[in-house]
Amino acid sequence: MAEYIFIANDELVRAPNDEFIAEGLPSLSCGGISRDARAQLYSLVTGTFLEDALQMELLIIASDGKSPFVYELDELVVDSFTQKEEDDLGALVAQWRFTQDIEKLNVENNDISDFAFTLAHLCRTARNETDLGVFLLSDA
Numbered sequence: 602m603a604e605y606i607f608i609a610n611d612e613l614v615r616a617p618n619d620e621f622i623a624e625g626l627p628s629l630s631c632g633g634i635s636r637d638a639r640a641q642l643y644s645l646v647t648g649t650f651l652e653d654a655l656q657m658e659l660l661i662i663a664s665d666g667k668s669p670f671v672y673e674l675d676e677l678v679v680d681s682f683t684q685k686e687e688d689d690l691g692a693l694v695a696q697w698r699f700t701q702d703i704e705k706l707n708v709e710n711n712d713i714s715d716f717a718f719t720l721a722h723l724c725r726t727a728r729n730e731t732d733l734g735v736f737l738l739s740d741a
Contacts, residue, residue, distance in 0.1 A: 640657065670740075
């Protein structure tokens with residue numbers, strides 16, 4: 602199962618047409634970091650309960666068998682990542698490393714840090730431009 606977080610024009614993602622091409626958009630491979638593990642990070646970054654963080658990838662396009670699922674990251678997640686300073690985010694990543702969902706995964710510590718810092722960068726980029734959102738593409 603391949604999953605990518607990407608930023609794109611909100612309208613193009615919500616109403617894709619034949620001209621919409623996902624290639625070349627700023628993106629981040631989830632690299633095996635599961636939905637549950639991402640929710641742990643969202644919980645830490647937003648200060649919300651885990652059960653609420655599990656709902657922060659909002660389904661906007663269901664798979665029709667030919668195209669993948671598309672989710673939009675909740676505004677609270679995007680805004681929270683945007684507001685985190687590098688040192689604060691580093692401390693949150695240190696906590697995230699010791700969550701049960703991350704410990705179960707076979708990922709390197711550098712991969713976890715790179716994921717969180719790149720996601721924060723994508724969120725900042727989306728907030729600095731008009732009409733951009735942060736989305737997750739999943740082929741499963």
